[in-house]
Amino acid sequence: MAKIIVKRNSQWINKIRDIGIFINGELVGAIKDGKTQQYEVKSGEHEIYAKIDWCGSQKILIDAADNEIITIKLTGFKYGSWFLPIFLGIMLIYSLGKYVLNFNMSFLIVFGIVMFLYLLYFLTLGRNSYLTLKLLK
Template identity: 45%
Template structure:
């Protein structure tokens, strides 16, 4: 929904949207690339580039991020339905729900520098 900031040698050189491709011309030499959105970001990639050399870097967001919310909501709905309509207690759904809740929470706290791959 929002764009990632793209940084070369700690200077913002542009933004990139999810699923898009961009090209940048870099001077020969050592460079560091990273991306950032809010307080979360990627690891810094360091590399050398020679004259007339092409490098391709792929940036992706939170792995499985588009699956987590729908899966979490489905588990919640099944759990609520089973609890209220079937009068059963599906404890294993609680475990899956807790895991799915804490997976993205990790990347918003301790793993905030590893949200992009």
């Protein structure tokens, strides 16, 4: 038997949600924020991916030898740690400028829309790129 170790990074954007780990299309467990899980598999080829709600990761193929230990790093939304604070900051500056200081801050709406569309991409068409699995050597 081989071991697959999955190490999940700690990220505040997905902190309270568990991420499901799938091996050969079967849910084998869920991993909490910042935790490490290990799964025993038979030697041979295995397809691994992760899912959180309707979003997921790319599928990776591994060829596990007997008694081999394979380590995989699992990360969440690539820009999640800075995305929301910047988006909220832009909207705050826009609101302060327009309603308190009476400045025309319409150009900031463009940045907000671009960031919203970027997030929307990862929640729709790019949903299988929301999470990232990386094989560690």
